[in-house]
Amino acid sequence: MALSARLLTLRNSPVLLKLPPYLSALCIVIGIAWFFILPLNEYSRQTYVSENAILPGQVHTYFGGSEHNVFRAYRQEVYQLSQFSETDRLAALEKVLREIGLKVAAQPYHFTVAGEEVKGTNVYGVLQGPRADATEAMVLMAAWRNFEGEINYSGLALALTLARYFKRWSIWSKDIILLIPADSTYGPEAWVSAYHSTSPDITATRNVSSLPIKAGALQATVALDYPVGPWGHRFDKLDILYDGINGALPNLDLLNTAVAIASGQMGIGCTIHGMLSHSDSYRDRLTTLAKGVVTQSAGQATGPHSAFVPYHVDAITLKTVGDGWHDEMSLGRTTESLFRSINNLLEHLHQSFFFYILLNANRFASIGNYLPAAMLLAGSFTVTALALWVQSGQVAVGPATKMEGTEKNGAQPELEVVKIGDAVALVPAATTKPAEREMLLPAAVVLAVHLASFLPLYSLNSLHRQHLPTALQTTIATSLLLPALASTALTRRSQISTQQIQIMQSFSLLLLGTSLATLATLNFSLAFVVGVLASPLSFVRPLPRGTTTGFPAVLGRVGREYRYALQVAMNLIATLLYAVASPPVVLYALCWYFSQDVGGLLLEMAKGWSVQGVYTSFVIWAVWWPAWVVGGIALCRGGGER
Template sequence: MALFAATRLLALRRSPILLKLPPYLSALFIVVGVAWLLLLPLNEYSRNTYISENAILPGQVHTYFGGSEHNIFRAYRQEVWHLSERSDHDRISGLEHELRAIGLKAATQDYSWNVAGEEIKGTNVYGVLQGPRADATEAMVLIAAWRNFEGNINYSGVALALALTRYFKRWSIWSKDIILLITDDSTYGPEAWVSAYHSTSSIATAARNISVLPVKAGALQGVVALDYPAGPWGQRFEKLDVLYDGINGALPNLDLLNTAISVASSQMGIGCTLHNMVSHSDSYSDRLLTLTKGLLTQGAGHATGPHSAFMPYHVDAITLRTVGEGWHDEMSLGRTTESLVRSLNNLLEHLHQSFFFYILLNTNRFVSIGNYLPAAMIVAGSLTISALALWVQSGKAPTNGEQSGKKGEKLEEKKMELIREGDDVALVPKSDLVAAERKIFLPAAILLAVHLAGSIPLYLLNNISRPALPLTLHAITLATLALPPTLSYHLSKLPHQQLQILQSFSLLLLGAVLSMLATINFSLAFIVGLLCAPLAFIRPLPLLFSPNPSSTSPAPSTVSDAQDFITKLAIVLPCTVLYALISPPVVLYAIATGLQGVFGIEGLGVEGLLVEMARGWVAQGVWTGLVVWGVWWPAWVVGGGVLGSGVLGRGGGG
């Protein structure tokens, strides 16, 4: 029985049906991956949020921030407005003076980065309130950036943070230190401060032009940022938009998010939103829209607020941003923040019981990693299936008829061979027992060279000055579109087997990287996987001019040849144009012009997109650019080289 099973497997090895199946399987996997994602907004694949950490006790305390504190807040708001009219030096001195007047250990921190020929610099002001019951081993952070993410002065946010800290100073319940941090902006100031806070070497911070922190507290347990840019005369708001996306798609523990939403909505009666969706009907379309916005924001990997910089350091953080015009005032936000800080003060250990990987559909419904991760894995699996199919085909030994091309020798294919196992005898085709020797050195060297070439656009776009960035992208786009035809000319001289091995290695590496990336940043892996999905179906296009031994002219010589040429041209041109449209530079142009606001900046444009990508790489450590130029771009170039190898040469038939 074992012998007959072996003969059946040998027969399947050359089954034409089995060899034609992988492209259909890859297409099926892509459809299933997309359909899987579309099912997530349904109730069957998501669940309601809940608090896992019982010690938090959200909304279980009575808040006292109000009454006379309102007058103190308005006084601080006027002081913030006066400071905004002064120079940066006077503003920093004035804020530091206010922190010392409250009774905090105040200090400042200077920082600067040189990105795209521009200097990003500023000064952070912070103070430490030592908890009466604390032993300086744990701390909470209250942030109010001087300018919010849109570049507006955070008048009421800074004033409210000062008023709350002054209010907290009078309480003796704190078991953790409280750090008030007022950064210059909402992106680079928090990044400079948190990196210096967790740095153990002054040399490391000096290398990044970041000053060391003269005053520190314990391990950071939680961060709450306030974004309330109401002017000096104040403005009531309708809802709180909870920002939670971190750098490189990192997310805070879901318990922190649930605590903030529970306190705001249940205790204070303030409605909460996600991704600035003020009106959310909890319908399938609204859930899907929230999911899509979450995927785009997480896939971009850039900071979305002051909280984002803390995620890479495993510090849970969120930003509370006021949206709309309603009847809630600064006292409502103050009591919400007080209750949230007191909940964090209850923690006996770092938040760990709830989810760190999730997708939110609205403020009270989420999808866990076990439900959404298969979508990206299945899309990446479509690439792996094509890679394995190409590897199997590359090991198929050519028959004598294929090697000689002579009709008289095609009968050699029918030679049979006896195989024995004990008393069992089976007759199988001799060609099924022969495997081709794979020569993998040259395909591996070509793939390595293309991947190393991806470092060139990555370096240029992160080191060229800002005015030259659009021109640099134009040059990279032209070079990118010209590279596949150039590579195709050289690949056309290789045997067909080595073309298959090259494409197999490229798809196998791409599928493996996307599968690994999906466990860290699901959104980026899924988006890049969909953009790379056509690469699984790339095969050499037909040769435009069929070789004619009797003719020395490359042009069509007969009417049938001309018709054949037109037919092939009708296939080659659309495929080439469509393939160019899915190239990384062209997609970047589409994002810059058609998806403005993906990174939270209105009117991004090509130059703005490139500047934000450079700032993210240099200052924030965002690896989206590395995935684009180090993973997606090489795979696209190799696929383009294989695609055109049949048009410009022998089609890999050597």
């Protein structure tokens, strides 16, 4: 009976309704702090190869010697091809591949995005493995232009040399495809989408030609990025690029194999995210972690390999960086050993991790360690949503009659008699009573705002590139005015009550929390970044208006007119801070911080949305923006009657 009485006391305690904001803030603080403890040894571990059959670095490589002369001849030929027209260059590349002994084909593609034409032609050749049954294949890729737009002189020459070298070996149990896309972003996307397309109509609707020649299921892809001039240049380290579209990641075994071969067998240092000098300190680990989160949250392609990862084809790019003593022969032997390791596989890479965050080339944090950070941020919105839902179902009641003897040394809480079984207990009297919820108007407002979110989503991904900055500025103006206008209309015409505002916020935050929790399992970085940027929405409440009762007691000594002016100033500051936290303003701030051109960023986002299916724009405008607008409506509504 004592336990039941305590539970009843806790149920009616007003402290419970005051806890959710603190719980929400605690979830946000712990979620962000969790991110900063990931570089510690206790929350990360050394990389290791899970697939024993891959045997990285266990074979002797024979690439070298006379192949160096072949490479220099191909490099000079690539330089001469750079002086030709596109038609002559493509014809010459096809001729070179035929001379090597490959089955050759070409694939033109054409995209129109934001008024800009993206077109080119991919050239590829298939080397049929002497021991292969045409069921599996590996891809060796060297784009004509790398991700920075430079001609990939040495990378393409090395790929041609390796193809000629591989042709002489009889050890291959998988076909090898040499792919030469026109660029490093849209060429690979056109080729891999056509490779996995089973209907010619699908590729035709995207202006992507079907592939006349195909091989087996793609097991892995290795891209070479070595854009030095035609006279050669030595490098210091290999920067391994691995991020795919929408934050998809290749199997960690492929990265571990590349690192083990390059650093262990060839003595080439490996870097991640351009961290050329990594001391393995906490600061360097955290910097690498932050760079990985930013890259993954953007969801854009980071190299020619990115287009393959969403198709469950493990792919990486080996990019030469720095000025050292390693040359093309070192990179060639690394690539040979890597392909021979992939050739050992009896099945697709599956034993290692597909969800991870690298802290350096030899250390990572697994999904079990980093996922709670995003889940706690998503949970903060859910906690606030449930608290608002509970508050919306209660209304305050008048003071109850106090029982004799309940006042001692000041006012005590009113008590009421509650029967528990055959006994009775005195518990604090309830200060609220259940109220019927009016949910039609709040649900309609939330639905209308989410439908309106497709306007900025469509305009910023469909307009001509020269109109994209104007469209973003229009979106900013609309975003800042919409909450105030909607709040005024709802107050004057529909007489929206405080209860309906609470229900509206509850629905919106619940959608935001569940969306981010689901997204965290697919793209942790995007869910974490959006969760941090949207965290103020958990604490948005209607601004006080026409009253000074909510001010601290210390302000009681200030005159009424000064208190009212201070209230107006505080409301103005809160509104300005809320406007700064809007998604379009945050986009402008991020462009300024990373020294990015706003128009260029919007164009890349439009290209990613139209060509590669990058859903970052959808998360920003259809998940985060509606929640911000609904919070703005509640903020501008002001205090009022239920």
